[in-house]
Amino acid sequence: MAAVGTLLYLGAWMSAWSITAAVSSSPVKLENIRWLSLDFKTVLTWTCSCSPADYNYTIWFSQGETVDWMESLDCIQTPHFECDLSEDLKPMDRNYRADIRVEHHSFDDDFDENPHMFSPPFNPYRQSNISAVQFSLVNVNKTTVIINITDPVTSFHHQGKQSTIRDVLKKDLKYKILYYKAGSTREREVVSDSSTATVSGLEAGLGYCFMVAAFIPKRPKPRQHGAWSQQQCSQADTHILQELSFGAWVGIVLTLLVVFVIIITVSVIYCRRRNKRNTSRHTSSSPI
Numbered sequence: 001m002a003a004v005g006t007l008l009y010l011g012a013w014m015s016a017w018s019i020t021a022a023v024s025s026s027p028v029k030l031e032n033i034r035w036l037s038l039d040f041k042t043v044l045t046w047t048c049s050c051s052p053a054d055y056n057y058t059i060w061f062s063q064g065e066t067v068d069w070m071e072s073l074d075c076i077q078t079p080h081f082e083c084d085l086s087e088d089l090k091p092m093d094r095n096y097r098a099d100i101r102v103e104h105h106s107f108d109d110d111f112d113e114n115p116h117m118f119s120p121p122f123n124p125y126r127q128s129n130i131s132a133v134q135f136s137l138v139n140v141n142k143t144t145v146i147i148n149i150t151d152p153v154t155s156f157h158h159q160g161k162q163s164t165i166r167d168v169l170k171k172d173l174k175y176k177i178l179y180y181k182a183g184s185t186r187e188r189e190v191v192s193d194s195s196t197a198t199v200s201g202l203e204a205g206l207g208y209c210f211m212v213a214a215f216i217p218k219r220p221k222p223r224q225h226g227a228w229s230q231q232q233c234s235q236a237d238t239h240i241l242q243e244l245s246f247g248a249w250v251g252i253v254l255t256l257l258v259v260f261v262i263i264i265t266v267s268v269i270y271c272r273r274r275n276k277r278n279t280s281r282h283t284s285s286s287p288i
Ligand SMILES: *[C@@H]1O[C@H](CO)[C@@H](O)[C@H](O)[C@H]1NC(C)=O
Pocket: 035, 036, 037, 038, 127, 128, 129
């Protein structure tokens, strides 16, 4: 009885297996489908459980709830495991899905039979990462600085000019500025609508450090901030010591060193002389 049971089980398993095999028609399996997007350059990547040289891939995409699928013209029969969809996913503020279809000359033209895999949904406008910005500090007066931010560039061009993230996000792009007094841990924060931000109300004569990140309040919370910039500090102007250049410090240290060496030398010579005199006096006064 046990043997019959095993046979029945095996039979069921075999038929299930042959159905699966017929549907997928090959052991090709797509894995690790990911969207990588920085400053609105959006690339779909994947891996395959197959021998890379054996297959090509064609990428289709669709917008929102529609069922109209379109081919990405740069990714038809590509042998690569990635596809740049930046130009295809427009308008950007939509949820897109991509379909990676495996191609082989032996496959039927009927797509439904061939192996393929859907990507997770992706909205470039809301999900693209924003890189760290560059900025410069301009001192207006003792209590006010202007932070001059350079908007990161995208991979898009418009009328021969490279577009920035400001051209894409327009009024949705703000910048968040974190700053603190040198030597203090209390941070303050300012949000600026424009790429030229004014920070006022600083304490005269103190040094402050600033950090900047793109800030998009329209996005869901975890994706509102771009990467933080490097920190830049303004110089305090109260202490003369802090204003000395490196050269001046080297000069001071060398001078101190020379003085020290002279003092040591003089004392050594003085001690020797005294010792000699003592010894000779001692010798002369010794009993005969
Ligand atoms: C954005 O950056 C984070 C952290 O580096 C990363 O985990 C995520 O995959 C990136 N998202 C996209 C769409 O590139």
